[in-house]
Amino acid sequence: METILSVVIPVYNVQAYIKECLESILIDDERVSYFIVNDGSTDDSESIIKKIIKNRANVFYIKQENKGLSCARNTALDYVNSKWVTFIDSDDFVDNYRFRSLVRILCKNKFDSNLLCMPVKNYINSQETILQDGRGYMSVSRYVSNMVVGKYQIGVWSFVFDLSTLRKLNLRFKPKALFEDKFFVPDYLKYVNKIYFISSEDIGFYYYRIRKNSITTSNINEKKVKDWYESGKYMHDALLSLSPRLDKNAILKINENENMILFR
Numbered sequence: 001m002e003t004i005l006s007v008v009i010p011v012y013n014v015q016a017y018i019k020e021c022l023e024s025i026l027i028d029d030e031r032v033s034y035f036i037v038n039d040g041s042t043d044d045s046e047s048i049i050k051k052i053i054k055n056r057a058n059v060f061y062i063k064q065e066n067k068g069l070s071c072a073r074n075t076a077l078d079y080v081n082s083k084w085v086t087f088i089d090s091d092d093f094v095d096n097y098r099f100r101s102l103v104r105i106l107c108k109n110k111f112d113s114n115l116l117c118m119p120v121k122n123y124i125n126s127q128e129t130i131l132q133d134g135r136g137y138m139s140v141s142r143y144v145s146n147m148v149v150g151k152y153q154i155g156v157w158s159f160v161f162d163l164s165t166l167r168k169l170n171l172r173f174k175p176k177a178l179f180e181d182k183f184f185v186p187d188y189l190k191y192v193n194k195i196y197f198i199s200s201e202d203i204g205f206y207y208y209r210i211r212k213n214s215i216t217t218s219n220i221n222e223k224k225v226k227d228w229y230e231s232g233k234y235m236h237d238a239l240l241s242l243s244p245r246l247d248k249n250a251i252l253k254i255n256e257n258e259n260m261i262l263f264r
Contacts, residue, residue, distance in 0.1 A: 004031045004106050006080035006163070007099070009088045010072035011036060015044040017091040017209070022052045024093040026059065031103050034059040035076040040066030045090075070173035070180045073156075077166070084116075085163050087156040091211060092123075095204025102160075102203050113137065114162035115192045119200035120153050123207040131208065132158065134197035143195050144239055145250040148257040154185050154235075157206060160198075165191055178224055182231035186238035233258070 053059040119133040174183045236258045
């Protein structure tokens with residue numbers, strides 16, 4: 001049976017969260033392949049992973065020296081072979097029926113889009129807040145207008161990407177960069193005509209966990225400030241390159257966002 005979806009999970013020192021993550025996403029369905037990349041973890045993550053994935057034929061475990069989140073995702077992309085690909089951060093989790101429902105939807109529908117957007121919740125100390133949800137097609141212009149002001153997410157874990165588009169573009173994550181999604185997603189959007197939103201009523205939510213000492217919440221340092229600025233500026237320029245397909249409101253929002261980047 002053809003693999004319809006690949007799921008990429010980079011792992012680095014998440015022994016407190018990896019069990020919940022994997023148990024929420026793993027299903028025994030040969031139409032789904034999972035690629036777990038252990039990016040040089042020094043805690044007990046590996047032993048936890050091996051216990052959970054034992055005897056699962058559709059899970060592929062890759063171990064490498066520590067190279068960073070971007071390189072771990074890139075390693076997995078070298079192996080995936082499916083129609084669609086999505087990403088999971090190893091400290092996050094999903095409603096446990098999500099992937100059964102998602103596979104059913106992917107197999108049933110022929111989408112007039114090469115980018116699917118999924119429902120997301122923030123998860124902070126067991127408190128949940130909806131970040132995005134919706135159903136149906138949306139123009140890139142409307143999506144960008146909302147994304148640059150934070151109403152829609154840019155994290156790759158909120159999307160399902162068309163693998164043939166990724167291959168055609170040879171699109172990769174920028175090694176050693178923080179906020180790597182701000183480099184990746186805007187480049188992909190250049191080749192998207194419209195986006196399809198899948199509703200939480202159909203697949204449930206992705207739970208984006210906010211925790212201490214993560215990349216986004218750890219203490220500020222020079223590299224973090226530099227990467228935050230560079231990724232924001234790159235996203236600004238990439239989105240502005242879409243101008244012929246954007247309405248005036250979207251362009252206004254993009255330029256206002258650049259002012260916020262400089263102000264911060």
